[in-house]
Amino acid sequence: MQFIDIIILSNAQNESLRKLTMDCLESLISSEDEDAIRFNILVIESANTSPYDFPNCRTLFPKMSFGYNKYMNLGIRKSSSPLVCLCNNDLLFQQGWASAILKAFEETPGLKSASPYCRLNHPARNIPSHSGIKFGYGVRDEISGWCILFKREILKTTGPLDERLTFWYSDNDYAKTLEKYGILHALVTDSFVDHLESQTLAIRSKKERLMMTGGERYYFEYKWGTRSYFSFLNHKRKQFFKSL
Known part of the structure; x- marks a missing residue:
């Protein structure tokens, strides 16, 4: 029996968005034989709504x-399995997705992080399905930021995720961190999880989207050495005065 902690972020502000998370959970639970793979599901819910009543599923409402x-x-922190999967809520998990990644871990020495193939995204990037294991750190290529499964042990090397990134560039930072420490990552093209693309983000105002997307770039570029500290501080100063 393999145990995988599945962490899903949700913001079910309306019935449509709640259904999005429900569909995600239903596809996940039916995707694997529970006698072989047990998902410990933790939904981190931003909206003031009711918990998700599914087997092996907990809902947290952070303050x-x-x-x-x-x-x-x-x-x-609230989970403990040796395998962790970080997920958006706008996903549809296909049969055997996790099994395919676990097989890749088993057969590939040193592989500690992987993403599944998205049939909506990867064909447009000229990456065919069933084309083997693709090693690399390219965001939206090898690294599908909407679904990343990794061995918990890598956190002993990398530390926790950088909380100064509040939304955008989180996957870019993950990629850079793996590359920095030489932690092997791959896209598993026999594992299918389809991403429905930023359904929750679409409900936010234009100002909120800009803050959550473009605003992250300045810190990311400063952190990884492509932007000066002065430029980063100048951007922070402009943000401060805009907020007044």
Whole structure:
């Protein structure tokens, strides 16, 4: 029996978004034989709604302000399985997705992080399905930021996710961190999880989307050495005065 902690972020502000999370959970639970793989599911819910009543599923309602990495770190702390999967809620899990990744871990020495193949995204990036294991750190190529399964042991090397990134560039930072420490990651093209693309983000205002997307770039570029500290501070100063 393999145990996998599944951490899903949700913001079910309306019935449509709640259904999105429900569909995600239903597809996940039916995707594997529970006698072989047991999912410990933790939904981190931002909206004031009811818990999700599914087998092996807990719902947390954080009192702290939203942050993608902050909420994911909370889920990581509240779970303990040797395998961890970080997920958006706008996903549809296909039969045998986890089995395919576990097989890749078993057959590939040193592989400690992997993403599944998205039939909506990867064909457009000229990556065919059933084309083997693709090693690398390319965001939206090898690293599908909407679904990443890794061995918990890597956190002993990398530390927790960087909570200064509140939404955008979280996957880029994950990729850079793995590359920095030489932790092997791959896209498993026999594992299928389809991403429905930023359904929750679409309900936010234009200002909120800009803050959660473009605003993250300055810190990310400063952290990884492509932007000066002065430029980063200048951006923070402009943000401060805009908020007044």
